Amino acid sequence: MSILVRHAMTESPQTVRPDMNASDAAGLMKSEDVGALPVVKDGQLVGLVTDRDLVVRVLAERQDPESIRVGDIATRSPVTVTPDMRLAEARELMERHRIRRLPVMKREELVGILSLGDVAWADASTREVGEALKAVSESESTTTQNETADRGTPDRVRHKRRAS
Numbered sequence: 001m002s003i004l005v006r007h008a009m010t011e012s013p014q015t016v017r018p019d020m021n022a023s024d025a026a027g028l029m030k031s032e033d034v035g036a037l038p039v040v041k042d043g044q045l046v047g048l049v050t051d052r053d054l055v056v057r058v059l060a061e062r063q064d065p066e067s068i069r070v071g072d073i074a075t076r077s078p079v080t081v082t083p084d085m086r087l088a089e090a091r092e093l094m095e096r097h098r099i100r101r102l103p104v105m106k107r108e109e110l111v112g113i114l115s116l117g118d119v120a121w122a123d124a125s126t127r128e129v130g131e132a133l134k135a136v137s138e139s140e141s142t143t144t145q146n147e148t149a150d151r152g153t154p155d156r157v158r159h160k161r162r163a164s
Contacts, residue, residue, distance in 0.1 A: 005090050006083035008122035009104045009112035015040040016049065018071025022058045025049055025070050036101040038110055039074045045103055045110050047074030080105045081114060091119050 016025050016037045039047035049070050057073040058065050080103045081090045104112035
């Protein structure tokens with residue numbers, strides 16, 4: 001028996017309007033303890049704004065979060081899934097599109113949101129979830145910048161531990 005998206009998703013996620021400012025969206029993410037908010041206008045999903053959008057498109061650009069509207073920084077037409085889709089298919093979509101969250105749609109209605117963390121909790125195959133997380137998290141720039149970096153504890157730390 002396959003696990004379905006409906007078994008792992010967060011139902012009825014908090015949403016924001018496209019005219020809300022970035023500062024208020026960040027405050028809502030904090031109070032709801034979420035990293036993404038679906039952007040809804042007139043009952044229709046029009047985008048998805050993430051904590052990364054706020055950092056990269058507002059803060060890093062030194063924009064005023066009070067004057068930037070969510071609709072201007074949100075990802076428009078996000079990749080979506082249905083509640084009846086197999087969880088494995090949703091995980092593959094996340095990996096293919098390099099994303100961590102998927103709005104869950106039943107026809108035109110937003111009914112939930114699925115995060116990579118939700119998939120990890122519900123999916124029996126932790127190895128595959130780990131591979132999906134690695135694929136989503138690594139980019140060409142981070143891979144090439146860290147080609148020669150040694151993994152593990154640096155010698156200076158090990159030496160200090162022994163001396164203590």
